[in-house]
Amino acid sequence: MSRSRATLLTALVILGLAAWDTGADPVRFARGIPWMLDFVRRMIPPDLAVLPAALEGALKTVEIAVLGTAASAGLAVPLGFLSARNVVPRAVFYPARAVLNFLRSIDTLVYALLFVAAVGLGPFPGVLAVVAYTTTSLAKLYSETIEGIDPGPADAITATGATRLQVLRFGVLPQVLPLFLSYILYRLESNIRAATILGFVGAGGIGFYLQTYLRMIDYPAASTVLMVTVAMVMVVDFASSRLRARLV
Amino acid sequence: MPPMIEIRGLRVVLPPATVALYGVDLTVAAGEFVVIIGRSGAGKTTFLRSINRLVEPTAGSVHVAGRAVTGADPAALRQVRRQIGMIFQQFNLVRRASVLENVLAGRLGYVPPVPSLLGRFPARDRAFARECLAQVGLAEFAERRADTLSGGEQQRVAIARALAQEPSVILGDEPTASLDPALTGSIMGILKRINQESGLTLVVSQHQLETGLEYGTRIVGFQAGRICFDGPPEKVTASVVDAIYGDGEPA
Numbered sequence: 001m002s003r004s005r006a007t008l009l010t011a012l013v014i015l016g017l018a019a020w021d022t023g024a025d026p027v028r029f030a031r032g033i034p035w036m037l038d039f040v041r042r043m044i045p046p047d048l049a050v051l052p053a054a055l056e057g058a059l060k061t062v063e064i065a066v067l068g069t070a071a072s073a074g075l076a077v078p079l080g081f082l083s084a085r086n087v088v089p090r091a092v093f094y095p096a097r098a099v100l101n102f103l104r105s106i107d108t109l110v111y112a113l114l115f116v117a118a119v120g121l122g123p124f125p126g127v128l129a130v131v132a133y134t135t136t137s138l139a140k141l142y143s144e145t146i147e148g149i150d151p152g153p154a155d156a157i158t159a160t161g162a163t164r165l166q167v168l169r170f171g172v173l174p175q176v177l178p179l180f181l182s183y184i185l186y187r188l189e190s191n192i193r194a195a196t197i198l199g200f201v202g203a204g205g206i207g208f209y210l211q212t213y214l215r216m217i218d219y220p221a222a223s224t225v226l227m228v229t230v231a232m233v234m235v236v237d238f239a240s241s242r243l244r245a246r247l248v
Numbered sequence: 249m250p251p252m253i254e255i256r257g258l259r260v261v262l263p264p265a266t267v268a269l270y271g272v273d274l275t276v277a278a279g280e281f282v283v284i285i286g287r288s289g290a291g292k293t294t295f296l297r298s299i300n301r302l303v304e305p306t307a308g309s310v311h312v313a314g315r316a317v318t319g320a321d322p323a324a325l326r327q328v329r330r331q332i333g334m335i336f337q338q339f340n341l342v343r344r345a346s347v348l349e350n351v352l353a354g355r356l357g358y359v360p361p362v363p364s365l366l367g368r369f370p371a372r373d374r375a376f377a378r379e380c381l382a383q384v385g386l387a388e389f390a391e392r393r394a395d396t397l398s399g400g401e402q403q404r405v406a407i408a409r410a411l412a413q414e415p416s417v418i419l420g421d422e423p424t425a426s427l428d429p430a431l432t433g434s435i436m437g438i439l440k441r442i443n444q445e446s447g448l449t450l451v452v453s454q455h456q457l458e459t460g461l462e463y464g465t466r467i468v469g470f471q472a473g474r475i476c477f478d479g480p481p482e483k484v485t486a487s488v489v490d491a492i493y494g495d496g497e498p499a
Contacts, residue, residue, distance in 0.1 A: 152340035159300050161330035161357025169365050170353050174342045
C-alpha cells in the first residue's frame with residue numbers, strides 16, 4: 001500500500017514539475033478560446049480558388065508516401081532477416097539490431113531537414129526521408145515477425161537438403177509475407193500523415209501550401225488545404241484498412 | 249552389404265548443459281523398419297534429429313548410405329540430407345502453400361536453385377511430385393491449400409514430400425502422435441507399404457507401444473538418453489517394457 005502510494009506521489013510530483021516548467025495553465029487556455037473561435041470564423045468560407053493547388057499538393061504527398069514506403073518495403077527485407085535472432089549468428093544480430101535502433105530513433109522530419117540540405121528543396125528529399133525512417137522501422141517489424149514463426153516448416157525444408165536461401169523462400173517467407181504486407185500498409189498510413197508535415201521544412205507536398213497560406217495569413221485558403229488534407233488521410237486510411245482486413 | 253545407417257558414440261548436449269544422448273551406438277541395415285520407443289524426454293526426438301543434423305551432435309559419428317553426415321561441409325550435408333526424408337508430429341507443411349508446392353519442396357535438393365527461388369520447377373520434377381502424391385492417394389488434392397486438409401491427409405502430404413526426395417531412409421518423429429487411432433493405423437500402414445514395396449529403411453518413433461510392436465521389424469527402446477533395448481518385437485517382454493517405461497531404477 002505504502003509502495004503504491006509512493007509511486008502515485010512520485011508521479012504527481014513529476015507531472016506537477018512538467019506542468020510548471022511548460023507553463024501549462026488552464027486559465028491561460030480558457031482566455032485563448034475566443035481567439036481560436038476567431039481563427040475558425042476567419043477560415044469560413046474556404047477559398048475554393050486554391051483547390052487545384054491543394055489537390056496537386058495532396059497528390060505529391062501521396063506520391064512521396066507511396067514511393068517511399070514501397071522502396072522501404074523492399075530495402076527492409078534483407079535488413080529484417082539480418083536482424084532476426086533465429087536466422088543469423090549473434091555476431092551479426094547484435095550489431096544489426098543496434099544500428100536499426102539507433103537509426104529508428106531519428107524521426108522522418110529530422111531526416112527531411114538533412115536531405116533538404118543535401119539535395120535541395122522539393123518532393124525528392126521528402127521521399128528520401130520517408131525511405132530512411134520507414135526502412136529501419138519496417139526492418140524491425142519484419143525481424144520480430146521472422147522471430148515469431150513456427151520453426152517446423154523451416155526444419156522440414158532444411159531436412160530435404162535445401163540451401164539456406166531455399167529454406168527462407170519455402171519455409172519462412174510464406175509464413176511472414178501476409179504480416180509483412182499488413183505492416184507495409186500500416187506504415188503507408190503513418191507515412192501519409194508524416195509526409196503532410198514534410199512540406200513545412202521544404203520537402204514537398206501539401207504541407208508546403210498549408211504553411212505558405214498560414215504565413216500569408218490567408219485563412220480561407222489554408223482551410224481549403226486543411227480540408228483536402230483531412231479527406232486525403234481518410235481515403236488512404238479507409239482503403240488501406242480494407243486491404244489489411246483481407247490479408248489476415 | 250554395408251549398413252544403411254551407422255551411428256557410433258552419438259552424444260548430444262543441448263544448451264546450456266542438458267545431456268540428451270550419452271554415446272549411442274546403432275546400426276541399421278537396408279530395408280529395416282525400426283520403431284523407437286521410450287518415455288517423453290528419453291531422447292527419441294534428439295536422436296532422430298541428429299541423424300540428419302537438424303540437431304548438431306556434440307560427439308560421435310553418423311553415416312547414412314555410406315556417406316558421412318557428421319563432419320560433412322554444407323554442400324556434402326545437403327547431398328546426404330536428400331537421401332533422408334523426414335516426417336514430423338506436426339506435419340510441418342507450409343500451410344498457405346498448395347499441396348503440390350509442398351511436395352515439390354522435396355525436390356529442392358535436386359532442382360536448379362535459382363529458378364526454384366522464383367517457384368519454378370522443371371516439368372519432370374512436377375510430374376514426379378504428382379506421382380508421389382498419387383502414392384499416398386492424394387492425387388486429386390494437388391491444387392488445394394495445405395491447411396484445408398485434415399490432419400491425416402496433411403501427414404500423407406508430408407510422406408509424399410519425403411518420397412519426392414527419392415530417399416534411402418525415412419525418419420519419423422512421432423508421426424501419429426497428433427492423429428486419432430484410426431488415422432494412426434492408416435499412416436503406419438502407408439509407411440509399412442513403402443517399407444515393403446520400395447525397400448526403404450524406416451526409423452520411426454512411436455509413443456504407443458502396441459502400434460510400434462505391430463508395425464516395426466525391430467524395436468529400439470530409449471531410457472534417459474541411452475538405448476536400453478534392441479531386438480525384434482516378439483522379444484519385448486513385460487520386464488523390457490518395465491525397463492523402458494519404468495522410472496529408470498534397476499528392477
